[in-house]
Structures are given as structure tokens and as C-alpha cells.
Amino acid sequence: MNQLQHYLWLLPALPLLGAILNGTLSLASTDTPNGPSRGLSGFIGTMASGLAFVLTAVLALSIRNDEAIRQVCWTWIDAGSFKVNFGFAFDSLTAMMLLFITGIGTLIHLYSIGYMAEDRGFARFFAYLNLFMASMIVLVLGSNMLMTFIGWEGVGLCSYLLIGFWHHEPANGDAARKAFLVNRAGDLGFLLGAFALMALMGSNASLEYSAIAAWFRDSANASILASGTGAGLLTAACLLIFLGCTGKSAQIPLLTWLPDAMAGPTPVSALIHAATMVTSGVYLISRMSDMFVRSPLTMSVVAGIGIATALWAAIAGLFQNDIKKVLAYSTVSQLGFMFVAAGIGAFDAALFHVFTHAFFKAALFLGSGSVIHALHGEQDIRKMGGLWKKLPLTFGVMAAGWYAILGLPLGAGFWSKDLILEKAFVHSPLLYVLGLSGAVITALYMTRLMVLTFFGKSRDEHAAAHAHEAPVSMAVPLLILGLGAVGAGFFWAGMIPGMDAFQVMISPVLSPAQGFLSHGTGEHHVSALLFAAIGTLAALVGATAAWKIWGGNAKVEAIGSSAPKGFGAHWTNLFDYVHALVIWPTKAVSWIFDKVVQTVVFGGSIALVQFIVELVGDCVRSLQRPRLRVNLGLSLAGLLAVLAFFLLGAW
Amino acid sequence: MTTIPAICIQFLALVLFVLGLATTLSRRNLFFLLMGVEVMLNAANLSFVGFSRTLPGEASVEGLVIPVFVIALSAAEACVGLAMLILVFHSRESVDADAYSRMKE
Numbered sequence: 138m139n140q141l142q143h144y145l146w147l148l149p150a151l152p153l154l155g156a157i158l159n160g161t162l163s164l165a166s167t168d169t170p171n172g173p174s175r176g177l178s179g180f181i182g183t184m185a186s187g188l189a190f191v192l193t194a195v196l197a198l199s200i201r202n203d204e205a206i207r208q209v210c211w212t213w214i215d216a217g218s219f220k221v222n223f224g225f226a227f228d229s230l231t232a233m234m235l236l237f238i239t240g241i242g243t244l245i246h247l248y249s250i251g252y253m254a255e256d257r258g259f260a261r262f263f264a265y266l267n268l269f270m271a272s273m274i275v276l277v278l279g280s281n282m283l284m285t286f287i288g289w290e291g292v293g294l295c296s297y298l299l300i301g302f303w304h305h306e307p308a309n310g311d312a313a314r315k316a317f318l319v320n321r322a323g324d325l326g327f328l329l330g331a332f333a334l335m336a337l338m339g340s341n342a343s344l345e346y347s348a349i350a351a352w353f354r355d356s357a358n359a360s361i362l363a364s365g366t367g368a369g370l371l372t373a374a375c376l377l378i379f380l381g382c383t384g385k386s387a388q389i390p391l392l393t394w395l396p397d398a399m400a401g402p403t404p405v406s407a408l409i410h411a412a413t414m415v416t417s418g419v420y421l422i423s424r425m426s427d428m429f430v431r432s433p434l435t436m437s438v439v440a441g442i443g444i445a446t447a448l449w450a451a452i453a454g455l456f457q458n459d460i461k462k463v464l465a466y467s468t469v470s471q472l473g474f475m476f477v478a479a480g481i482g483a484f485d486a487a488l489f490h491v492f493t494h495a496f497f498k499a500a501l502f503l504g505s506g507s508v509i510h511a512l513h514g515e516q517d518i519r520k521m522g523g524l525w526k527k528l529p530l531t532f533g534v535m536a537a538g539w540y541a542i543l544g545l546p547l548g549a550g551f552w553s554k555d556l557i558l559e560k561a562f563v564h565s566p567l568l569y570v571l572g573l574s575g576a577v578i579t580a581l582y583m584t585r586l587m588v589l590t591f592f593g594k595s596r597d598e599h600a601a602a603h604a605h606e607a608p609v610s611m612a613v614p615l616l617i618l619g620l621g622a623v624g625a626g627f628f629w630a631g632m633i634p635g636m637d638a639f640q641v642m643i644s645p646v647l648s649p650a651q652g653f654l655s656h657g658t659g660e661h662h663v664s665a666l667l668f669a670a671i672g673t674l675a676a677l678v679g680a681t682a683a684w685k686i687w688g689g690n691a692k693v694e695a696i697g698s699s700a701p702k703g704f705g706a707h708w709t710n711l712f713d714y715v716h717a718l719v720i721w722p723t724k725a726v727s728w729i730f731d732k733v734v735q736t737v738v739f740g741g742s743i744a745l746v747q748f749i750v751e752l753v754g755d756c757v758r759s760l761q762r763p764r765l766r767v768n769l770g771l772s773l774a775g776l777l778a779v780l781a782f783f784l785l786g787a788w
Numbered sequence: 789m790t791t792i793p794a795i796c797i798q799f800l801a802l803v804l805f806v807l808g809l810a811t812t813l814s815r816r817n818l819f820f821l822l823m824g825v826e827v828m829l830n831a832a833n834l835s836f837v838g839f840s841r842t843l844p845g846e847a848s849v850e851g852l853v854i855p856v857f858v859i860a861l862s863a864a865e866a867c868v869g870l871a872m873l874i875l876v877f878h879s880r881e882s883v884d885a886d887a888y889s890r891m892k893e
């Protein structure tokens with residue numbers, strides 16, 4: 138233990154302070170002609186996030202991998218044996234998450250200074266971004282499920298606020314509400330799962346992660362888990378918490394909000410809807426891995442949902458024409474791969490993909506933001522083309538992201554995605570084949586995106602003529618993230634001895650759970666090189682096919698809106714149809730409640746109460762006569778009644 | 789000298805009190821209302837004095853002292869009550885208690 142534990146609260150407090158300051162700036166500048174001071178507001182916002190990053194780095198360097206520093210600010214709930222602290226815990230898993238959250242967060246704050254410069258709501262934007270950072274830090278730093286839930290709700294709120302940032306457009310408000318409501322459905326699962334977990338733990342109920350992990354690791358509790366009720370509660374808790382994860386991390390069935398969330402400004406898409414918030418589901422499953430590994434059914438469900446999402450979203454990505462929508466479906470698909478890894482018990486591989494994905498997807502999103510910025514708001518890739526000469530830096534960064542997500546040799550995805558596929562093969566060859574086909578489709582849609590955007594002839598000469606490279610504040614984060622997209626994989630380059638810093642760092646947190654699973658099955662030895670070769674081949678096949686189809690000067694006509702048509706539209710909206718199956722009965726039930734229960738039951742009971750009150754009131758009012766002798770006589774009768782009651786009664 | 793039994797005094801007080809109460813409840817004339825109140829107060833006084841004879845020591849003194857206060861109080865009450873009665877009579881031209889039932893007008 139060291140003195141630093143007293144400063145854990147500063148991590149969320151710094152961005153929160155930034156949010157308050159920026160919010161004040163935003164309110165104060167409402168009536169001024171030019172809006173808030175860009176320099177001051179951007180400086181506060183970026184510094185708040187940057188200081189949190191510095192503090193995280195100091196903390197991460199000062200702890201050993203197998204220790205955790207804790208700070209209990211105060212006791213929040215104290216009900217008999219059940220206690221919940223308002224507390225933080227910082228271990229190596231938290232350190233890893235926080236390092237890339239605050240690091241990439243700071244870069245995106247910096248990027249936003251350039252991207253949002255002409256926006257009237259500049260300070261409001263930074264206030265929301267800082268509030269998001271604070272919530273996200275609470276989510277991963279909280280020492281118990283309730284603290285995580287605060288962050289969980291906080292990031293949901295910020296997501297809502299930022300998707301609907303340009304609220305003058307009604308469609309953006311719809312997208313924001315959709316994201317919020319779909320997430321609420323997941324949040325309900327989170328809460329119910331926590332209750333089921335408390336019911337399972339009985340008198341030892343606690344929401345502290347350390348206590349939960351210890352309870353599951355304690356062999357004395359194995360008999361409880363083996364009993365019928367215990368097993369049922371465990372499965373219920375795991376499935377419900379996983380439902381919460383599907384909401385936040387956009388998995389089947391709660392994924393429809395993420396593509397719509399692209400209505401927000403591009404830095405938001407990069408930060409919240411690609412790099413950080415959507416990975417919180419993977420974080421939660423890893424954090425509670427000791428519980429999940431004891432429910433084989435849930436693990437199969439997680440892996441199944443993951444691979445189904447990965448494939449479905451990859452195919453949906455092929456149909457999109459909006460540059461950000463392609464990336465959104467790509468994010469959903471990559472998150473699917475992470476859940477595959479979590480579902481087969483390779484939590485470290487899942488988190489490593491979270492880590493590398495954060496870099497290359499942020500690079501891709503910020504690159505797409507730079508393209509949109511250059512083309513003054515154009516997002517339809519059918520109207521782009523030939524941009525690589527105009528935007529060499531953006532092209533370079535997006536090419537790095539493309540290289541990484543395809544999993545070409547030595548890129549970030551090469552190490553993380555191949556690791557997942559390798560573990561999937563050990564678990565089940567079918568899963569591997571499906572994952573590999575997902576990788577081919579990934580290569581297809583990503584190459585299509587790159588080819589249509591940057592190569593060939595420009596399909597909209599007017600817009601392309603005015604295209605300009607991004608300003609410095611946007612270029613610097615782009616460069617750093619581009620380097621990260623290539624280099625982030627070397628933290629766990631499986632084939633190179635000694636390059637496994639990432640695994641060494643987080644294994645103390647995850648190894649008990651992973652050890653529980655591999656116990657008895659023994660170590661499988663597979664040739665990593667072979668898998669790398671097959672993975673690379675798959676990516677090359679996809680990329681070549683895409684080049685053949687869309688390369689050169691293939692005719693791509695931009696007609697109407699960028700939304701897909703025909704079969705593509707149905708495929709894209711598949712889960713909206715599924716949602717409709719839930720929404721219609723809900724609407725029918727609400728109609729019944731509105732017309733029947735509301736009018737008959739509630740209306741009737743209210744009328745009855747009113748009738749009784751009126752009746753009694755009328756009776757009593759007839760006694761209330763303006764006659765002195767009547768009043769006197771009645772009060773005398775009352776006095777006698779009270780006397781009789783006390784003298785003759787039980788007293 | 790023959791002593792009157794204590795219980796007789798209490799009976800007399802009870803009869804007086806009921807008479808006063810009956811007057812207050814049954815008559816509409818305000819003068820009779822005030823008279824009924826006075827009768828009830830004096831019935832209480834009589835009861836106190838009666839008890840002062842039967843109870844020993846200090847309690848017997850209290851039975852003699854309290855009627856003095858009650859007499860003073862009833863004098864004050866009659867004073868104020870009659871004064872108000874006269875004032876109200878000026879505006880209503882009536883001593884009927886029921887005629888005063890709409891005082892707020």
C-alpha cells in the first residue's frame with residue numbers, strides 16, 4: 138500500500154470539474170455574439186482529461202500487477218450485514234482500461250478543438266465530453282457493482298446527450314432517444330442480475346467485486362452452486378448481467394441503437410461509440426469472470442451471441458454507403474469478436490482486442506471525421522473517391538487503421554484478432570471457421586470503404602476541389618492514433634518471446650477464472666505461425682475481392698439517400714424488425730392499461746372514494762347548524778360520550 | 789344543632805347544576821342563558837363548600853378558597869357577557885340567541 142490510494146477520487150473528479158467549468162462557460166456565453174472562447178474551453182476540457190491520464194499513468198507505474206489499491210470515500214448503504222461503499226479500486230485491469238480510456242480520450246478532446254471549432258455549442262460539447270470521461274472512469278474504477286452502475290448510467294446519459302448534440306435536426310433527437318431506451322432495457326438486466334447474484338450469495342451478499350470473486354473462488358460455496366436453486370440463480374444472474382452488456386456493447390439483440398448513434402459528431406462516435414463506452418460490456422464480463430466461468434450455459438450463450446453479431450454486422454457493413462455507418466457496423470462486428478473471446482474463457486484475449494480496437498477504430502473514425510470535415514459534411518462514400526492526393530495524412534492514418542483491422546502482419550489486429558481465432562479453434566473448430574469468414578467479410582467492407590473513399594476518380598468534383606487537410610489540432614491525434622493502430626499490438630505479440638507485457642499485466646486479475654476453465658483439459662499447443670498465415674490469407678482474399686469489385690473506376694452511382702435499399706435494407710434493419718416484435722405487444726398492453734385499467738380500475742376506485750367522502754360530508758354537514766343550543770347540546774353529548782368511554786370502558 | 793348530611797349537599801348541587809344546564813339548553817333568551825351559566829357555576833361552588841366539610845385538613849381549606857375565585861370569575865364573566873349582550877341588542881333588536889346565528893354578516 139502506498140500514499141497514492143488517497144488520490145483515487147481525483148481521477149473522476151478532474152473531468153467532472155472540467156465538465157462543471159465548461160458547463161458554466163457554455164451557460165455564460167449563451168447571449169454573446171461569438172459563443173464561448175474556443176481556446177479557454179478547449180484548454181479546460183483537454184487538460185481535465187489529460188491530467189486524469191497523467192494521474193492514471195503515475196498510479197499504474199506505482200502498483201505491482203498483483204496488487205490493488207483501494208479507497209473508500211464513505212459507506213453508502215449500511216443495512217445489517219449488507220454494506221455498499223462509495224469506493225474505488227485500482228488494479229492492473231482497471232489500470233489497463235483507464236490508460237487507453239484517458240489516453241485516447243485526451244487525444245479526441247484535442248481533435249475536437251479543431252473539429253468543432255465552428256460550432257456554436259463548443260463549450261457545451263466539451264462539458265458533455267468531460268462528463269462522459271468522469272462517468273467512464275467511475276465505471277471502470279468503481280470497487281463494486283453499484284459504483285459501476287453509476288458510471289454505466291452516466292455514460293448512457295452522456296451518449297444520449299452527445300448523439301442528440303445537434304438537436305435542431307429531429308432525426309438526431311430520435312436517434313438519441315432510441316439509444317437511451319434500448320440501453321435502459323439492458324440496464325434493467327444489469328440490475329436484475331445484481332439482485333439475482335445477491336440472492337445467490339445469501340447472507341454473504343456483497344456487491345464488492347473482490348468479495349464476489351472471493352465467494353466464487355471459495356470451494357466451500359461449490360455445493361450451493363451445485364444445488365438446483367443455486368445453479369438456476371447463477372445462470373439467471375449471468376444471463377441478466379450479460380443482457381446489460383449486450384445493451385451497452387451493442388450485441389444481439391440490443392444493437393440497433395449503435396448505427397443510429399452515428400448522428401452525433403464524429404469525435405463522439407470515435408470516443409464513445411467505438412473506443413470506450415461500447416467496450417464496457419467486455420470489461421464487466423472480465424471483471425466478473427469468476428462468476429461467468431461457473432455457468433457453462435452462459436459462456437456458450439456469450440460466445441454464440443458474439444459470433445452471430447460479428448457475422449451479421451460484418452455483412453450489414455457491406456450494404457452501407459455512409460462512411461460512419463460502415464465503421465459503426467464494423468465496431469459492432471469487432472465487439473462480437475471480443476464477446477466470442479470472452480465466451481470461450483479467453484478474457485485476456487478479449488481485453489487485448491478491446492485495447493487494440495480502441496486504437497485502430499479511433500484512428501479510422503477520426504480519419505473519417507477528417508474526410509467529412511474536408512468535404513464540408515459529406516458522408517456518402519459514393520460521392521467521394523480519389524481523395525488520397527488531397528488528404529495524404531488522413532489517407533495514411535486510415536490506411537494504418539485499415540491495415541490493423543484486417544489483421545495484416547504486424548498490425549494491431551494481427552496480434553489480437555488472430556489470438557482470438559486461435560483460442561476459438563482450440564475451443565471449437567466451427568467457431569473458428571465462422572470467425573475466419575467474419576474476418577474475410579471485414580476485409581471486404583473495409584477495403585470497399587477505402588477504395589471508394591480514396592481511390593479511383595473523384596465522383597463529386599466540386600466538393601473534392603475544396604477539400605483541405607485537417608488543422609494541426611486534428612492532425613496530431615490522427616498521427617498518434619495511426620501509430621497506435623500499427624504499434625498497439627506489440628504489447629502482446631504472441632509469437633515474439635518477451636513481448637507479452639499486456640498479458641503479464643492483467644493476468645493476476647483474470648488467471649483464477651481462466652485457470653478454472655482450462656483445469657483438466659490440459660494445454661493445447663497449436664502453431665501460432667500457421668494461424669497467422671491463414672488469418673493473413675483470409676484478409677488478403679477479402680481485400681483482393683473488394684479491389685476487383687469496387688476498384689479501378691467501377692460505376693458507383695449515388696442516387697437518393699445513403700441508406701441501403703432492397704435486401705440490404707432488410708438485412709440492416711433485421712433487429713429493428715425483432716424489436717418491433719417486442720414493441721407491438723408492449724404498445725398493445727399499454728393501450729389496454731390506458732383504456733381499461735386506467736379508466737375502469739383507477740377511475741372507478743377514485744370515483745368510489747369520492748362518493749364515500751361526499752356522503753359522509755353531507756351527513757356531517759347537516760349537524761353543523763348555526764344554533765347555539767344545538768352546538769352546546771352536541772358538545773355536551775360528546776363530553777358525556779368521552780367520559781362514558783373512559784369510565785365504563787376497559788380503562 | 790343538627791348537621792345536614794354531606795350527601796344531601798352534593799345532591800342539592802347536582803340538582804342546581806342540572807337546572808342550570810337545562811335552562812341553558814332550552815331557553816332562547818340570552819338573559820336566561822347567562823342565568824343558567826351562573827346557576828351552574830354556583831352549583832359547583834356549593835359542591836366545593838360541601839366537600840370542605842367532609843374532607844380533612846388542607847383539602848378542606850381549598851374547598852373554601854376556590855368558591856371565592858369562582859365568584860370573582862363569574863362576576864367578571866357576567867360583566868363582559870352583559871356588556872356584549874347590550875351591544876348586540878342595539879344592532880339586532882332581539883335577545884333571542886338564534887337571532888345571532890349570522891354574526892359574520
